[in-house]
Amino acid sequence: MKRKLNGFLAFAAALLLLATGCSDENDRMAGEGHLNVYLTDAPFPYDLVSEVNVTITKIDARLADEGDGMDEMEDSMEGTEESDPESDTPENQGGFITLMETETDLNLLTLTNGNLELLADIDIPAGAYDLVRVHVQGISVVLKDDGGTFDLKVPSGSQTGIKVFIEPSLVVAGGLSTDLLLDFDVSRSFVAKGGNTLESITGFNFKPVIKASNMSVAxxxxxxxxxxxxxxxxxxxxxxxxxxxxxxxxxxxxxxxxxxxxxxxxxxxxxxxxxxxxxxxxxxxxxxxxxxxxxxxxxxxxxxxxxxxxx
The missing domain is CATH 2.60.40.10 (Immunoglobulins)
Known part of the structure; x- marks a missing residue:
């Protein structure tokens, strides 16, 4: 299967995918379409936090007709911190198409109120895509007024990525332009520990909440x-x-x-x-x-x- 993609970070977040392809209705699911990926954010309250930083290392997407059996395989890998990145992971077995694989540092609080970050700009095979995986590292929260910086652990490591399901599936088809927005909801993804004041906060739990929206129906x-x-x-x-x-x-x-x-x-x-x-x-x-x-x-x-x- 031919794989060619352009990447964008949709966090804190949102992700926008722009897909264009052939014009003949009979060829809608053949050949390649074009994809752009953007990131935006449902922001964290500004009264206590000055920065919510994340490094995106990779984004990949799954063709819906190749998803059978892949979820079970991914689930069996969750939490495997010492797995070999060169082993037979789902992406190496052909289930996923890489959209971007360049480390991108972002402050999610800058991606609010309609601001987007373009992470991918790529040609990909035409078809329906039902899952995006976002691989992250370097998560940190910086408090205002020199309240300190908290480095956070990424759940399940960065091996399998954060799975974001697209419902309904994003169709990359000929003659059409389709946008997919990934909204990284910071206020629900970063849970303060200890209290709600600068003096009482002892850290944050990182529980990523990312919503995928097909912009053609949103x-x-x-x-x-x-x-x-x-x-x-x-x-x-x-x-x-x-x-x-x-x-x-x-x-x-x-x-x-x-x-x-x-x-x-x-x-x-x-x-x-x-x-x-x-x-x-x-x-x-x-x-x-x-x-x-x-x-x-x-x-x-x-x-x-x-x-x-x-x-």
């Missing part, structure tokens, strides 16, 4: 958050926690507003959501029945009411 929610005010120009609010909630009450992802009071959440499946805005010292605000349309951007703005100080 959309974006974005907007601005200001303080409700009689001023001619309402003050913008930074670090407002924005939560995207599914109809069943599940938190899909979170983000925070930037210094301009803006936020953006990419890679959302088409459907209806509730958007919640929260900031200490203000009443929480909620927008319900927010509709996301594939390939489109939905605008949701908030005006938060300050809570009067107690006498």
């Amino acid at each position: 959309g974006t929610i974005s907007g601005f958050v200001t303080e409700l005010s009689d001023a001619e120009e309402a003050p913008v609010l930074e670090d407002v926690q924005i939560s995207i909630i599914a109809p069943d009450g599940t938190v899909v992802t979170t983000t925070a507003t930037n210094p301009e009071g803006a936020y953006a959440v990419m890679g959302l499946d088409a459907g209806t959501y509730t958007v919640l805005a929260e900031l200490d010292g203000y009443e929480a605000a909620e927008a319900s029945e927010v509709t996301v349309v594939a390939g489109n951007r939905t605008s949701v703005n908030f005006e938060l009411v300050a809570i009067p100080a107690e006498n």
Whole structure:
């Protein structure tokens, strides 16, 4: 099988794959398509952390029709720290196609509110891809105000990579352009130990949460958050926690507003959501029945009411 790919880092994260191929419908699954891979992040709260660093060493993808039996093989390898990288691993047996294999250092907190990192730009065989593996090392969290740096252990080592399933599968086909976004949710992937203040934090547990979204069937929610005010120009609010909630009450992802009071959440499946805005010292605000349309951007703005100080 011919393998040719271009790579991108989609962390902290998100991953965008752009695929183009032949124009004849009968040849959609033949030949090669083109793939770009990007990274973005659902950010960690900024009040305590200045950097969340990760080094991406490799990204590979699996053709769906070659996935049978591969999961069992991978599972048997999980946690095998001393395995020989030149041994008969799944990628060496032809189940995976390498998208990038160049060490790339990233601060995931820079990949927020629509910012992406291109990790791969490559030609690959046409077909449906149902799994991406992200190989990482060099994980660290840097606290603000000289609060210290914590180096973290990568679960299962870096041998098998972090498995991210693509549902539905990403189809690289002739005449089409398809985007895949990998969203590395920092706020859920890095769990503080000890407490929620600079003085009490003793470290972090790294439990990677990465969501893969086929951008051809996904959309974006974005907007601005200001303080409700009689001023001619309402003050913008930074670090407002924005939560995207599914109809069943599940938190899909979170983000925070930037210094301009803006936020953006990419890679959302088409459907209806509730958007919640929260900031200490203000009443929480909620927008319900927010509709996301594939390939489109939905605008949701908030005006938060300050809570009067107690006498």
